[in-house]
Amino acid sequence: MDYTKLPNYEAAVGKYTDAVANGADEKEQQKLFAQTMEVMGTEIVEKLADQTNEKINSLMSSRSSEVMSAEETKFFNEITSGVGNVEKTLPLEIINQVFDELTYAHPLLDIINFQDMGLRTKAITSDGIYNGGTAVWGTFAGDIQGKLNQNFGEHDFSQNKLTAFTVIPKDALDYSYDWLKTFIILQLSESIAVALEAALVNGDGNNKPVGLIKDATVVNGTTTYGDKTVSADLSPLAALENSQDVSRQAAKILAPIMKKMSVSEKGVPLNIAGQAKILVNPQDYYNFTAMFLYLNANGVWVDILPFNIAVVQSMAVPVGKGIVFVANRYNAYRGKMTMQEFDQTLALEDLQLYTTKSFYWGKPKDNNASALVTIAAVPKG
Structure with a gap:
């Protein structure tokens, strides 16, 4: 059962x-x-x-x-x-x-x-340890100059x-x-x-x-948070017939989002390789993933969703929307x-x-x- x-x-x-x-x-x-x-x-x-x-x-x-x-x-x-x-x-x-x-x-x-x-x-x-601090090189007998400004x-x-x-x-x-x-x-x-x-x-x-x-922006001690504004619209991809054209166009649309997620709000570069996911409602899952599939010469279906983003289903996501996120953040x-x-x-x-x-x-x-x-x-x- x-x-x-x-x-x-x-x-x-x-x-x-x-x-x-x-x-x-x-x-x-x-x-x-x-x-x-x-x-x-x-x-x-x-x-x-x-x-x-x-x-x-x-x-x-x-x-x-x-x-x-x-x-x-x-x-x-x-x-x-x-x-x-x-x-x-x-x-x-x-x-x-x-x-x-x-x-x-x-x-x-x-x-x-x-x-x-x-x-x-x-x-x-x-x-994180990168909040404005850094390790500093110096002489053996010199002063300790590095300071790690880590906030807890x-x-x-x-x-x-x-x-x-x-x-x-x-x-x-x-x-x-x-x-x-x-x-x-x-x-x-x-x-x-x-x-x-x-x-x-x-x-x-x-x-x-x-x-x-x-x-998640805290404003004047905010404890209740509103929804994010939409950062990109992928719905026009449905009008494209060639999956490789879909992938190329999707890459252009998603690139600014990936670039933003690759840097913390404090400007620290992040390695998000393998950590990028997109949450979608089960009602959208198959139509969305189908756009990025094509059959290669060996008869194998290939997924060409750009930037190696993994698609994850969740009933909690509103129909028609997707949430791109970094799993370990x-x-x-x-x-x-x-x-x-x-x-x-x-x-x-x-x-x-x-x-x-x-x-x-x-x-x-x-x-x-x-x-x-x-x-x-x-x-x-």
């Missing part, structure tokens, strides 16, 4: 990501996210009900992890005991496996490298709380811990991935990460993750419901890390 391809769940995810991308009211976003998690839980249970115990165990064992640690065993003893609803911190092994799993269907989360802060919810960032920043993300729902059929509590662990990881990873990817693309910085589509941190028994039913029956809380902070290193482009004309109405 591919949990990311459940039909009702896919539709619910689409509604939620559209709401985030269109700047819907925060309460509306929360409502749609809760509905998305409820739909996923309902469909999972319906699918499991159609399978025998043998098939269920086979499904889970195929993705089982190594032998559980003592900390993990203790954790599962506590959540299956049915005693109290004390908040429990998930073992680091489970958190790491959640992140390994969520990158499977959400490639952006594999590209953005989150640093683990453990129990801390404060991130320390620096602007501290970012408290204790308010950047992401709450997700983990839905466990009560019957599942009778299965082995390996089974239960895999079930929790699969569902938890997907619920986090949906909200986190939306924030990495469209987050406005208000108790959430600052997205790649946002203008986004600061991302994750803090602790906790789980607590949830005392409401969300209209689901015979389920044990839990809430999980996790903390994240992220922001482009500067405003040169990404650029917004138009890749297709969007029909009106």
